Amino acid sequence: MAAARRQRRTFRTSQTVWRRILHGALLGVVAIVGMLIGVELGGHTTQDIGPFQAQLSLTPSWHGDTSVEIPPLGSLELDSHDGPAHLEIRLESLDEARTRAVVAGGGNLEQVSHDAVDQLNLGVRRLALQTAGSGLLGALILVGLVFRARRETAIGGLVVVAVLASVGGATALTFKPAAIQEPTYRGLLVNAPAIIGDARRITDRYEEYRAQLQKLVLNVSKLYGTISALPVYEPDTSATKVLHISDMHLNPAAWGVVRTVADQFSVDVVVDTGDINDWGSEPEASYVGEISKLRVPYLYIRGNHDSAVTAAAVAKQPNATVLDNSITTVKGLTFAGIGDPRFTPDKSTDATNEEQHAAVVSSGQLLADKILANPKPVDVALVHDPVAAQPLAGICPLVLAGHRHARSITRLDPTIPVVLPSDGASPAVTQPERTLLMVEGSTGGAGLRGLESAKPLPLALSILYFDKDRHLTAYDDIQVGGTGLTEVSLQRHIVAPDKAAPPPSPSPTPSASVTPSPTAIGVTTSSTS
Secondary structure: OHHHHHHHHHHHHHHHHHHHHHHHHHHHHHHHHHHHHHHHHHOEEEEEEOOEEEEEEEEEOOOOOEEEEEOOOEEEEEOOOOOOEEEEEEEEEEOHHHHHHHHHOOOOHHHHHHHHHHHHHHHHHHHHHHHHHHHHHHHHHHHHHHHOOHHHHHHHHHHHHHHHHHHHHHHHHOOOHHHHHOOEEEEHHHHOOOOOOOHHHHHHOHHHHHHHHHHHHHHHHHHHHHHHHOOOOOOOOOOEEEEEEOOOOOOHHHHHHHHHHHHHHOOOEEEEOOOOOOOOOHHHHHHHHHHHHHOOOEEEOOOOOOOHHHHHHHHOOOOEEEOOOEEEEEOOEEEEEOOOOOOOOOOOOOOOOHHHHHHHHHHHHHHHHHHHHOOOOOOEEEOOOHHHHHHHOOOOOEEEEOOOOOOEEEEEOOOOOOOEOOOOOOOOEOOOOOEEEEEOOOOOOOHHHHHOOOOOOOEEEEEEEEOOOOOEEEEEEEEEOOOOOOEEEEEEEEOOOOOOOOOOOOOOOOOEEOOOOHHHOOOEEEEEO
8 A cells, every 4th residue: 555655646746747847838938939029029210320211120049140131232141150140130220311411511431431330230239138128028928828827928038048148159259340341232233243253352442432422422412502593494484394314224212313413403304214123033123112201203115124024113102104115195295105025134155246236226226117107206215225226217206215324416317218107287397307316325324333443434414495386405414423424514505407418319427516606505514622
């Protein structure tokens, strides 16, 4: 009997021990689950870093590390630590008010950079405390709801405190400050030759660029003052103002200049002749969201760096129209446009071979046929590559193009006799004037590739003025110095009627270069720092 009682006592003791073990294990699991829920809900915060607003977040991870997200370019992955917590820093937006405050304060970028480091440290510390607090609170709430006992709730809290302390200790002990020197590129950053192929060259010249960046920021502020002081060419109140931009190449700084010019000049329509993106990829689609902020009609044609994904993203903007061998009328002006038939985002692709050249010329001919079949005369034709403009000679008075990243203005002689459609108020024209071809520079300064050259390209755009009869009467060339340059200039030119006689025969005639005479320049305003 005594042996049986001892056996029963031992069995009950064993059951009690196992119940306590299972109870403790369950308590720990519930506490950890509650902590994870709290971390998921509260492990993120926003922090102003210089003029940027950044989103900071901490998430559980087996590998630790830090990622810096830079939409739409991609991200940088840093092997910063091996703790079970991953830090993500996402640059969400550039705050216009703080950017203007930097400019108004003299553009002291050195102080801004020091402040940015302090702000980032503050944000990370606040994020760590907030995440720990959220995790602890989540654990306490869930343990309290499951066990409904103060003792278990307190024990669960102590377990979570120990776990959080272990995570923080592991992160601190494995922290590697040198990791920032060896980032891993993701997304577009890993593909762009300007970032990877020429990274060493750009890095070697970074100090020079940083020294000039302050001057560039100051010059952007001068653009406001210069444009405001410039008398707007307006022969009458019916003048229509068209802003021509091209080859943005994913440069986020270009949108600020475009908005400034559009607002100051009160333009009626913006025309984009392509290459708004660099690789035509899905992540780049977010870049075109700035179009809707312009608050005026936006006409766009694809460039050879733009894909169908790019065109679809532009078409989703409420004020945008994508032209692809189509015609539309905006603010009394009739525009016809066609996209570049090529898709050659990789600079290693041979974009000058005979087959591609013929395809570009054929696209211009398709647009010419479209214009001739249209019952209403077309005022402006849009192509990306100027090569596509020659078939439009004599068919349309003005062709706008880009692609070459350099400003040029020429007159195109028609190679065959053409008969233009009539607008009903005047008879059909059989001997039209030569077509004016205006090729815009790169509004994005060639994007990231602009850093490769010894003298980076300026941001180039222009304002075109049309009278009530839809004739181009004047244009303004605007250039903002790219990284490393120090000039903002605005030049106004009066467009004189083409006095050259049409060619007497269909034989080809070389294009003539248009060089504005001194009397054709109404105003020339430049700002140099």
